[in-house]
Amino acid sequence: MIQVENLTKTFDQFTAVKDISFQVDAGEIFAFLGPNGAGKTTTIKMLTTLLRPTAGHIHLDGFDPWVRQREARQRFGIVFQDPSLDNEQTAYENMELHGILYHIPHRVRVERIEHLLRLFELWERRNDYVKTFSGGMKRRLEIARGFLHTPKILFLDEPTLGLDPQSRNQLWTHVKALNEKEKTTVFLTTHYMDEADRVAHRIAVMDHGAIVAIGTSAELKARTNTDSLEGAFLALTGTSLRDEAASSTDAMRRFAQMWQQKR
Amino acid sequence: MGAIYIMWLREVKRYFRSKAQIIVSLGQPTLYLLALGFGFGPVFAKAGAGNYLQFMAPGVIGMTVLFSSIFSGMAMLWDRQFGFLKETLVAPVPRLHIILGRTLGGATVASLQGLLMLIVCLIAGFRPVQAHAAGTPGSHNWVAVPVALIFVALIAIVFAALGASVGSTIKDMQGFQMLMNFLVMPIFFLSGALYPLKNLPRVLSWITHADPLTYGIDGLRGVLIGSWQFNYGWQFNFMLDLCLLAALAAIFLTTSAWLFSRIEV
Numbered sequence: 446m447i448q449v450e451n452l453t454k455t456f457d458q459f460t461a462v463k464d465i466s467f468q469v470d471a472g473e474i475f476a477f478l479g480p481n482g483a484g485k486t487t488t489i490k491m492l493t494t495l496l497r498p499t500a501g502h503i504h505l506d507g508f509d510p511w512v513r514q515r516e517a518r519q520r521f522g523i524v525f526q527d528p529s530l531d532n533e534q535t536a537y538e539n540m541e542l543h544g545i546l547y548h549i550p551h552r553v554r555v556e557r558i559e560h561l562l563r564l565f566e567l568w569e570r571r572n573d574y575v576k577t578f579s580g581g582m583k584r585r586l587e588i589a590r591g592f593l594h595t596p597k598i599l600f601l602d603e604p605t606l607g608l609d610p611q612s613r614n615q616l617w618t619h620v621k622a623l624n625e626k627e628k629t630t631v632f633l634t635t636h637y638m639d640e641a642d643r644v645a646h647r648i649a650v651m652d653h654g655a656i657v658a659i660g661t662s663a664e665l666k667a668r669t670n671t672d673s674l675e676g677a678f679l680a681l682t683g684t685s686l687r688d689e690a691a692s693s694t695d696a697m698r699r700f701a702q703m704w705q706q707k708r
Numbered sequence: 709m710g711a712i713y714i715m716w717l718r719e720v721k722r723y724f725r726s727k728a729q730i731i732v733s734l735g736q737p738t739l740y741l742l743a744l745g746f747g748f749g750p751v752f753a754k755a756g757a758g759n760y761l762q763f764m765a766p767g768v769i770g771m772t773v774l775f776s777s778i779f780s781g782m783a784m785l786w787d788r789q790f791g792f793l794k795e796t797l798v799a800p801v802p803r804l805h806i807i808l809g810r811t812l813g814g815a816t817v818a819s820l821q822g823l824l825m826l827i828v829c830l831i832a833g834f835r836p837v838q839a840h841a842a843g844t845p846g847s848h849n850w851v852a853v854p855v856a857l858i859f860v861a862l863i864a865i866v867f868a869a870l871g872a873s874v875g876s877t878i879k880d881m882q883g884f885q886m887l888m889n890f891l892v893m894p895i896f897f898l899s900g901a902l903y904p905l906k907n908l909p910r911v912l913s914w915i916t917h918a919d920p921l922t923y924g925i926d927g928l929r930g931v932l933i934g935s936w937q938f939n940y941g942w943q944f945n946f947m948l949d950l951c952l953l954a955a956l957a958a959i960f961l962t963t964s965a966w967l968f969s970r971i972e973v
Contacts, residue, residue, distance in 0.1 A: 495797060523798055530791070530792065532792075534721070538721075543799075546710075
């Protein structure tokens, strides 16, 4: 379903993603793990047509997203790391806007919006502005929206960041159920090892822009001789903190972008 | 087509939902109209130039449309900040449709604001009048109002598209502040909205002729007060203003579509 070959992204001097290749099968739940700044989000952005790769090939359901952009876009849904809802519109209007952008016929749209809003327990609040929603409700709405056009692939970039355990639990239950029912391929990134352990069929560990290991949770544990995924993760990526390095390169990248814009 | 419509609808809904904003954004032009209109009135009259309120009312209508439309385009910055922009960037529709819907929505809102400002001007004592051969005030000319709306719409489209181009390019709020000072205010002050373009110092005259808003204001003023007022009505002529604005609208729309299609996040 997703095929990536020798994908590379370079920002000026800094290489965020170094020559990665992997494959995700149809109906699979595939998790991307890695410390901050490992290149997970950059990879997702390239897969979802938001960032042009420096080199390499991507195929989503057989379509190269940089050649057959619209076909590829129609086939995936995405929940971004940070919210992407329109706060000034109601939950229902956000769903409807999405439905129209994704060419869903009127009758299907109405039915499916109701079905998904009920599933994610937002139906009662459908006519409230999104700006009045809590973080968890916004997340649920975004995931419901991501499923609206029955995508073949759903990208989830740290979907549970900042959610309480109840919301996290419920969210993964729904994602798993929809994965089984609608055969949606799910590509996710997370920092919570227990989540990856619980929902993902296969896991790739990314560090410094490269994939250091790929396999099932059991395979990763066996390979590193550890008894938990967290242990395996630390064995693969080391215990040193990345926050500092990552955030300063982020800041530099942002500064470089600003500067380029103003030039 | 669905994408253009839904993006247009979003802008219009947003406008009607913030009623306080509608009033607030009329405040500044109204202040200009009353303070300058009545404040400079006696001097203007003494200089033998006629009624200043009559002269500047089309200017503040243009100002209202300029501010409203250019900000609608720059609202893209807010969408970038709050994330909604990404939802439209990955949608399986040509980005041209997204930007067209947004821009037309912003232009619709700005035109409505212009219309409201025209009503404020009428309440303040402004009257559209007919041209008169002898150079004396003619009779009231209400037919001019719908014709003036053509220019309101053109100004709205030109600057909504300009705002969208800028909004697609800059990424942070500091940039926004800078543009406000170095783009929007000069466009307004150098447009002939507040003073006649006749007998200006040469350099200022060149600059005003390069300002797109000049032609919009000229069209509005020409249509609304004709040329009775000591030749302070038309500076150019109807066709020139119309064609120039239409051409600029096409250029800016194309530019904004191109810049928007290149956005990466």
